[in-house]
Amino acid sequence: MxxxxxxxxxxxxxxxxxxxxxxxxxxxxxxxxxxxxxxxxxxxxxxxxxxxxxxxxxxxxxxxxxxxxxxxxxxxxxxxxxxxxxxxxxxxxxxxxxxxxxxxxxxxxxxxxxxxxxxxxxxxxxxxxxxxxxxxxxxxxxxxxxxxxxxxxxxxxxxxxxxxxxxxxxxxxxxxxxxxxxxxxxxxxxxxxxxxxxxxLQIERARSGLDIQPRKPLDIQCRDPRLKAVLITMERHTEDVVPTENLAASVGLSRRQLERLFMEEMKTSPGIVYKRIRMERARQMVLQTKAPLIEIALEVGFDSASHFARLFRRLYGQSPTELRRART
Structure with a gap:
């Protein structure tokens, strides 16, 4: 050198x-x-x-x-x-x-x-x-x-x-x-x-501006950096839900290509993973805040508190009100 x-x-x-x-x-x-x-x-x-x-x-x-x-x-x-x-x-x-x-x-x-x-x-x-x-x-x-x-x-x-x-x-x-x-x-x-x-500095290599921040929403494991980027976008947009087409375009893919990647690595669809991320955000708000349920529902992209509560019960085995009461 x-x-x-x-x-x-x-x-x-x-x-x-x-x-x-x-x-x-x-x-x-x-x-x-x-x-x-x-x-x-x-x-x-x-x-x-x-x-x-x-x-x-x-x-x-x-x-x-x-x-x-x-x-x-x-x-x-x-x-x-x-x-x-x-x-x-x-x-x-x-x-x-x-x-x-x-x-x-x-x-x-x-x-x-x-x-x-x-x-x-x-x-x-x-x-x-x-x-x-x-x-x-x-x-x-x-x-x-x-x-x-x-x-x-x-x-x-x-x-x-x-x-x-x-x-x-x-x-x-x-x-x-x-x-x-x-x-x-x-x-x-x-x-x-x-x-x-x-x-x-004992740094093996410099990462580029295209590398993905080391963040795993819900601790979801995936290898493809495009999927990591999409997961972070999902986590950052729980209220203003980003359409699958836009998620795909943000990482240079078509909707079908993104759906195929999700199925290959996670065995499920982008929509189901997105819903999990939104509902986990809602669960955290139920446990950590005193916000009304309608406010929490709106925060994670639901127009109806009743629809939100039904899905919450299906995922977590109890309603948001029951979960909050159990932690007080």
Missing amino acids: KSVKDEVRQSPLKVGFILARSFTLSAFALFVDTLRLASDEVDKSGRILADWQVLGSTPHLITSSCGVQVAPTSDFIDPHEFHYIVVVGGLLNSDITIDSQTSNYLKKAAAQKVPLIGLCTGTFILARLGLMKAHQACVSWLHYQAYREQFPGHPVRSDRLFNLDRNRGSCAGGSTAADMAAFLVRRHISRDAERNALEV
Whole structure:
């Protein structure tokens, strides 16, 4: 393998980081360490092929969700200094996670067409600033409903690991931060640099933006990644039920092809699996909330509380009211 110092000299990949209050430390660390290890040989940490700064409106320490603090290394320099500006989000318990100066800086960067990436819940910050309306976001399955509720009409998916849509990127967070950083390294530096970073991080391979988030609704086992993506979509749409044709089209299949896949792997139809997922969501609501039955029925796509209650009894051996009473 060629030494990175033998590579054709090029302008380093430059990334600016903006850390929100209560940001996720692991996502930030994995992203920046992938850049660090790709920038120099083995583990020397020289900033040869990549460089980065933590940007801040003040020099004050920024506290992560786990309590570890990080100091900014630069003030808000010209956004054009960076190939990408990455916004690292964290806890969603506050609307005010960045100050007005930081908001204005991100809007300035967007106006100058500098690519912006939302890491973990950093995508919520970009959306709150009106910077994601025309761009598809990729968020964790854990945050999907919150994103849809806060930003109705914004395109979003929770089946993939990360996404780059023109001048906007988004990433589900966690270990996928390394996958997205590796993608940028491969694009701007080289495959050798990517491989060097991943080997030191003990990561066997970088997953692509087409890989599926590791989520198994109802612990349903399946091997085909297209089925995994469909199951996640079903879980995320229990109220506004997605027609089978649309589910199939979302993974590049016809309805008949999707039905055949379900029968091969699960020995049943997409409709039956979808109903199971919706009813399990209803069972959780019965046990965990005090919502009226009609509200629960509507939440999982039923217009009639009586129809919902009959199906519930057939599946679980007792009515929703009986189940709730038994747990009190």
